Amino acid sequence: MTSVEAAINELISFPIFNQVPKSLVLELCEGGKIITSSHREQLYRCGDFASTFGIVLSGAYKLSKPTPMGDDVIVHFSTPGDVIAAFIMAQPNPIYPVTATAMGPSRFLRLSRDIFLSQWKKNPDLILRIQSLLSTRMNLLQDHKVMARSPLPQRVASLLLSLIDKNSDTKDLTLPLRLTRREIAENLGSSVEAVIRIMSDWSKQGIIQTNDQVIEVLRPDKIVDLMNS
Amino acid sequence: MTSVEAAINELISFPIFNQVPKSLVLELCEGGKIITSSHREQLYRCGDFASTFGIVLSGAYKLSKPTPMGDDVIVHFSTPGDVIAAFIMAQPNPIYPVTATAMGPSRFLRLSRDIFLSQWKKNPDLILRIQSLLSTRMNLLQDHKVMARSPLPQRVASLLLSLIDKNSDTKDLTLPLRLTRREIAENLGSSVEAVIRIMSDWSKQGIIQTNDQVIEVLRPDKIVDLMNS
DNA sequence: CGTAGCCTTGAAGGTGATCAATGTTTGTGG
DNA sequence: CCACAAACATTGATCACCTTCAAGGCTACG
Numbered sequence: 357m358t359s360v361e362a363a364i365n366e367l368i369s370f371p372i373f374n375q376v377p378k379s380l381v382l383e384l385c386e387g388g389k390i391i392t393s394s395h396r397e398q399l400y401r402c403g404d405f406a407s408t409f410g411i412v413l414s415g416a417y418k419l420s421k422p423t424p425m426g427d428d429v430i431v432h433f434s435t436p437g438d439v440i441a442a443f444i445m446a447q448p449n450p451i452y453p454v455t456a457t458a459m460g461p462s463r464f465l466r467l468s469r470d471i472f473l474s475q476w477k478k479n480p481d482l483i484l485r486i487q488s489l490l491s492t493r494m495n496l497l498q499d500h501k502v503m504a505r506s507p508l509p510q511r512v513a514s515l516l517l518s519l520i521d522k523n524s525d526t527k528d529l530t531l532p533l534r535l536t537r538r539e540i541a542e543n544l545g546s547s548v549e550a551v552i553r554i555m556s557d558w559s560k561q562g563i564i565q566t567n568d569q570v571i572e573v574l575r576p577d578k579i580v581d582l583m584n585s
Numbered sequence: 586m587t588s589v590e591a592a593i594n595e596l597i598s599f600p601i602f603n604q605v606p607k608s609l610v611l612e613l614c615e616g617g618k619i620i621t622s623s624h625r626e627q628l629y630r631c632g633d634f635a636s637t638f639g640i641v642l643s644g645a646y647k648l649s650k651p652t653p654m655g656d657d658v659i660v661h662f663s664t665p666g667d668v669i670a671a672f673i674m675a676q677p678n679p680i681y682p683v684t685a686t687a688m689g690p691s692r693f694l695r696l697s698r699d700i701f702l703s704q705w706k707k708n709p710d711l712i713l714r715i716q717s718l719l720s721t722r723m724n725l726l727q728d729h730k731v732m733a734r735s736p737l738p739q740r741v742a743s744l745l746l747s748l749i750d751k752n753s754d755t756k757d758l759t760l761p762l763r764l765t766r767r768e769i770a771e772n773l774g775s776s777v778e779a780v781i782r783i784m785s786d787w788s789k790q791g792i793i794q795t796n797d798q799v800i801e802v803l804r805p806d807k808i809v810d811l812m813n814s
Numbered sequence: 815c816g817t818a819g820c821c822t823t824g825a826a827g828g829t830g831a832t833c834a835a836t837g838t839t840t841g842t843g844g
Numbered sequence: 845c846c847a848c849a850a851a852c853a854t855t856g857a858t859c860a861c862c863t864t865c866a867a868g869g870c871t872a873c874g
Contacts, residue, residue: 429731446713484675497726502658504774545733
């Protein structure tokens, strides 16, 4: 059994392959290889030549860019079903615009650029689906920009909500990934200490709860209030 | 002569139609109408149903989103050749994600969603070109996020440089649009006063020069220095 | 001639960055 | 199995940058 066949049931459950027949999915993912990443392992490095792209199967990857100074800024959290680097495959000489790093043990279906150019590219419907994912990601970036003037607590609240929404299980208000305070700070463009002070406060008030870096929202109403005040 | 025929020579000079035969361009833009906007006139309003999209012919449009409070945040400056709202045309029930407002007198080729669904959508190469524009825009947003921790002067410097680059005339370091201090502030997520203080300083030092809201960079080296310090 | 939008300057005050020190957990190698 | 390093979490103190508020000048336009 090939890698792709092993993952086919996961693949067809993702929006990008929604309603796509299994046979076509197998064609599109021909030669694909399942990569298992351990915590903090790098999948792609910003600036490298982009010869492969792929789909997150399980776990999560953070997409980050280094700043002129040493530290990193996280631009996106990629969870299962997310496509990584597909946007740039059509470029003549593609370079990864971000570094992708595993957050906890994760799995990724890696596909070659060749298969994109020969199979994916000729399918307009598929490209539009990728565009839709890209569009979602751009909306998140835009929303982030809109919040730029808001004080930090509102921005943290906004981030937590945006990560919960992905999960769409309305009952369970647990973030679907392990998230350190540092990563929150790196995503919001602030300092770890400031994030800690805010979230400690919320913990004391019983608004949120953290267990082994997994954050659970106990009082979503309070979070929404905080975001809009 | 139809609107489209009047603009055909402008259209084929834009990257999106680079190497595309005139006849195909005419087909793709069938039924298009040239809209002339005056200063501060709204082209699209955030939240409205999206029945048309189009291409900026001349002048410029700012794309903004209202914040929970009254004020707006500018997410992008669209200059000639830029496509507006094409990204969302393929969605089943598209809504404009931003408001588009003319900055000074501008012209826009407006195309119906129908022509997108019937003509554009079936052309994979064209969709990939749109994706490339979208990708450029996302990179700008990501770069903005990377600068989030930098002090304001560096962010202003970064904005000026990113707007100059578009123009690619290496000799002429004049921004290709009229830009108020307020708009700079609204784009960077800061206050007008802070932007003014920084730019007044630069003017006094002879680094930049403003004439009727058109900004010229006299000492690009200094700006680059400021950005990386 | 009055209004609207933009630019400018000053003063006061707060949010959050930075620095420093310490505790906690996890993973690694002897 | 223990020692040690590395990554993460926490708390306090200081201070700079930038926001906010207030007031006034300038130009364009009906």
